[in-house]
Amino acid sequence: MLHEFNLFNGSLQEINPSKKLITTLxxxxxxxxxxxxxxxxxxxxxxxxxxxxxxxxxxxRLLIGEKLKKIAGADLFRYEMDRIHSxxxxxxxxxxxxxxxxxxxxxxxxxxxxxxxxxxSPPYKPEFSDEESQRMVDAVNEIEPDVLFIGMTAPKQExxxxxxxxx
Numbered sequence: 001m002l003h004e005f006n007l008f009n010g011s012l013q014e015i016n017p018s019k020k021l022i023t024t025l026x027x028x029x030x031x032x033x034x035x036x037x038x039x040x041x042x043x044x045x046x047x048x049x050x051x052x053x054x055x056x057x058x059x060x061r062l063l064i065g066e067k068l069k070k071i072a073g074a075d076l077f078r079y080e081m082d083r084i085h086s087x088x089x090x091x092x093x094x095x096x097x098x099x100x101x102x103x104x105x106x107x108x109x110x111x112x113x114x115x116x117x118x119x120x121s122p123p124y125k126p127e128f129s130d131e132e133s134q135r136m137v138d139a140v141n142e143i144e145p146d147v148l149f150i151g152m153t154a155p156k157q158e159x160x161x162x163x164x165x166x167x
Contacts (some may be wrong), residue, residue, distance in 0.1 A: 001033075005050045006044075011087065021046045023158050042158045050073070053072070063074075090146050092119065094122070095120075097121055
């Protein structure tokens, strides 16, 4: 099944900063996509799918002979924050509790003082109503961030991003 996915095989420096939906594939995601067709579609449809985990990298190497370099979500985060720090850009964190988002904003202010940081804490629930999702979309669009980080856990975040990315 791994051969069905077009995993990114390059370096972070090759990523064009234009709008795109970037997702990651790790062992948990791989196991989940077998049971969740919409999640599988969300991953396949992303503009860029990063191999986030040694297990995925090794499975590809052993099963189909493809050699990829692991790119963790944390690596992408640091790369994008450095990029928008150099341009005095804006980022938006969608998901998590208000307490956690406050900690993120405090740390980002110290490590990336030239980045404007915004956030939104949606309600904790398995699925959002259309109205709740629209409030999230509106909050993001009002800010027009250079980068949007979604932290709602897999597969919820990927499915939400896939559905609302065009907006």
